[in-house]
Amino acid sequence: MDWLLQQLINGLALGSIYALIALGYTMVYGVLRFINFAHADVLMLGAYAAYFLAPAVNSIFPLPSLTGTLIIVLLSAMICAAIGILIEILAYRPLRQRPRLTVLITAIGVSLFIEFTCQHKAVFGADTKPFPQLLPEHDFHLGGLVIGSNDLVVVVTTLLLLGGMWFIVQRTKMGTAMRAVSFNQQAAALMGININRIISFTFGLGSALAAVAGILYALKAPGIDPLMGVQPGLRAFIAAVLGGIGNLPGAALGGLLLGLLETFAGGISGLSNYRDGIAFAILILILLFKPAGLLGKATIEKV
Amino acid sequence: MTGAKRWLIAGIVLAVVVSIFSAQFNRYHLGIIIDIGINIILAVSLNLINGHTGQFSLGHAGFMAVGGYTAAKISLVVSPMLPPALQPMIFLFALLAGGGLAALAGLGVGIPSLRLRGDYLAIVTLGFGEIIRVVVQNMDSVGAASGLKGIPKYTTLGWAFSLAAVTIYFVTALVNSTYGRGFIAVSDDEVAASSMGINPVRYKVTAFVTGAFFAGIAGGLYAHHKQFLSPTGFDFLKSIDIVVMVILGGMGRTTGVVVAAILLTLLPEVLRQFSEYRMIIYSLLIIVLMMARPQGLFTWNRKKGGAA
Numbered sequence: 001m002d003w004l005l006q007q008l009i010n011g012l013a014l015g016s017i018y019a020l021i022a023l024g025y026t027m028v029y030g031v032l033r034f035i036n037f038a039h040a041d042v043l044m045l046g047a048y049a050a051y052f053l054a055p056a057v058n059s060i061f062p063l064p065s066l067t068g069t070l071i072i073v074l075l076s077a078m079i080c081a082a083i084g085i086l087i088e089i090l091a092y093r094p095l096r097q098r099p100r101l102t103v104l105i106t107a108i109g110v111s112l113f114i115e116f117t118c119q120h121k122a123v124f125g126a127d128t129k130p131f132p133q134l135l136p137e138h139d140f141h142l143g144g145l146v147i148g149s150n151d152l153v154v155v156v157t158t159l160l161l162l163g164g165m166w167f168i169v170q171r172t173k174m175g176t177a178m179r180a181v182s183f184n185q186q187a188a189a190l191m192g193i194n195i196n197r198i199i200s201f202t203f204g205l206g207s208a209l210a211a212v213a214g215i216l217y218a219l220k221a222p223g224i225d226p227l228m229g230v231q232p233g234l235r236a237f238i239a240a241v242l243g244g245i246g247n248l249p250g251a252a253l254g255g256l257l258l259g260l261l262e263t264f265a266g267g268i269s270g271l272s273n274y275r276d277g278i279a280f281a282i283l284i285l286i287l288l289f290k291p292a293g294l295l296g297k298a299t300i301e302k303v
Numbered sequence: 304m305t306g307a308k309r310w311l312i313a314g315i316v317l318a319v320v321v322s323i324f325s326a327q328f329n330r331y332h333l334g335i336i337i338d339i340g341i342n343i344i345l346a347v348s349l350n351l352i353n354g355h356t357g358q359f360s361l362g363h364a365g366f367m368a369v370g371g372y373t374a375a376k377i378s379l380v381v382s383p384m385l386p387p388a389l390q391p392m393i394f395l396f397a398l399l400a401g402g403g404l405a406a407l408a409g410l411g412v413g414i415p416s417l418r419l420r421g422d423y424l425a426i427v428t429l430g431f432g433e434i435i436r437v438v439v440q441n442m443d444s445v446g447a448a449s450g451l452k453g454i455p456k457y458t459t460l461g462w463a464f465s466l467a468a469v470t471i472y473f474v475t476a477l478v479n480s481t482y483g484r485g486f487i488a489v490s491d492d493e494v495a496a497s498s499m500g501i502n503p504v505r506y507k508v509t510a511f512v513t514g515a516f517f518a519g520i521a522g523g524l525y526a527h528h529k530q531f532l533s534p535t536g537f538d539f540l541k542s543i544d545i546v547v548m549v550i551l552g553g554m555g556r557t558t559g560v561v562v563a564a565i566l567l568t569l570l571p572e573v574l575r576q577f578s579e580y581r582m583i584i585y586s587l588l589i590i591v592l593m594m595a596r597p598q599g600l601f602t603w604n605r606k607k608g609g610a611a
Contacts, residue, residue: 035422094594100421101359102597105550108543109589116582234433241426277437280430284415287427291418 015259040233084207244296357490370519405519553599
């Protein structure tokens with residue numbers, strides 16, 4: 001019983017991070033209908049932004065502290081939002097009218113470009129760097145259970161951001177415009193919505209979320225390296241498809257589900273080596289029965 | 304078709320004749336030339352799936368891994384038991400078995416793909432490639448994560464290029480046959496094709512199975528060329544490499560794809576002295592290519608801009 005609960009807690013913490021990343025994938029898919037492979041690398045850049053900001057912030061607000069961490073997270077999110085917008089303008093905007101496959105392959109190219117550039121010794125270098133301790137750490141013991149303070153931070157942050165996202169998308173003018181663009185780009189443009197601005201906003205928002213997710217991921221990981229985004233990115237991306245890509249609650253659900261399944265599978269000795277494969281196996285199984293994902297709506301092609 | 308057949312025979316004869324003189328080549332150059340042959344097989348077979356049939360597979364390295372490991376294991380187990388004179392027979396059998404098992408895997412991917420298209424299919428094939436890699440990584444009988452060593456060196460220039468010629472011939476003949484027009488119909492418009500009595504499902508599965516078979520053969524050649532297999536050699540990046548060959552050559556353009564396979568095999572060797580910038584240049588190449596010539600480098604008169 002304790003084992004189950006403990007895995008549940010670990011799974012929720014992992015799943016929350018996946019959910020945050022998946023939100024970025026799914027939002028971009030919602031407005032542009034393509035999978036932004038570079039999203040995972042924006043996450044990595046977010047962690048690196050925090051890594052380089054930490055010493056500077058430390059001199060004003062000594063770390064580990066909540067204020068210092070908040071400032072670092074905010075600044076990193078802003079940097080990544082700018083990078084995300086820049087990627088869209090430089091790489092994806094010229095291809096707006098092209099077949100989706102062209103854009104998909106460009107996204108893979110952008111992702112590889114960021115990864116290999118950052119691995120170069122003049123940029124970050126390929127080695128793993130220790131991530132600074134941003135928050136005071138404490139383990140809470142509840143009976144036989146151990147809950148790390150970082151796990152709590154991860155879950156709470158995710159819940160707050162999910163709520164915030166829901167508010168932005170459902171209750172603000174920008175969110176309404178986002179939904180309009182995702183519903184029908186041409187009609188939205190005719191209604192006076194500035195498509196380019198909405199798409200930039202979406203990229204900025206998604207990339208800011210990725211930055212937060214990157215920092216949260218780095219808090220729990222042993223260190224950061226230029227390829228750190230690849231594995232969580234892949235999982236989040238599966239999570240987004242699992243939940244029905246383009247669907248925000250679906251991405252959150254998919255992320256949590258994947259995090260839980262992966263943690264439970266990792267806890268079973270025979271299965272733990274297959275962790276990387278399990279996520280994909282689940283994805284394929286679910287897509288066999290629900291090709292549009294768990295919460296996605298099946299689209300009917302009109303002739 | 305006689306023209307194509309003549310090319311096939313010419314290709315095989317040329318490969319065999321050049322192979323006789325392969326001892327004259329520098330070992331390093333010979334290795335690269337064999338790499339080119341293997342990459343031609345991979346690119347042309349992926350072109351059947353991604354180009355002619357208009358699907359999007361990101362898991363070609365997975366099929367290659369299935370074929371490579373199967374063929375390597377067979378020759379490792381069987382070759383010590385039989386006299387050396389039978390070596391070409393063993394090799395052929397190992398390659399065919401590898402191709403066969405890869406084709407079976409292709410069937411496994413082809414069936415879920417019946418209901419998926421576009422991005423979803425891309426993800427499933429990507430996932431499939433990863434699953435194969437993870438399974439191989441945990442199979443002790445094929446060396447698990449440390450890799451499979453000591454595979455006999457059976458692959459020669461003659462083998463690689465004869466099989467490349469067979470692949471090109473087979474795919475071209477298939478697509479140009481009356482039956483094969485269906486691949487292009489499915490790629491152009493699935494709904495229209497099915498209303499004309501073409502079963503898109505059957506064509507897609509056929510494309511996956513055939514493409515996987517040849518990828519498996521290429522994997523077998525690769526295993527007996529490098530004499531060492533490691534699961535990391537068949538990761539996502541390898542699949543991307545093959546996809547880039549197909550795109551560079553132009554989707555559905557066999558000649559272009561063959562030229563692209565040659566160029567992209569040579570490119571890393573040419574860039575060897577800039578090895579630290581090699582992958583940066585490579586990724587920039589993908590982006591620039593997609594912006595400037597998404598229809599491929601060697602396509603001038605295709606009716607539409609690449610398969611969507």
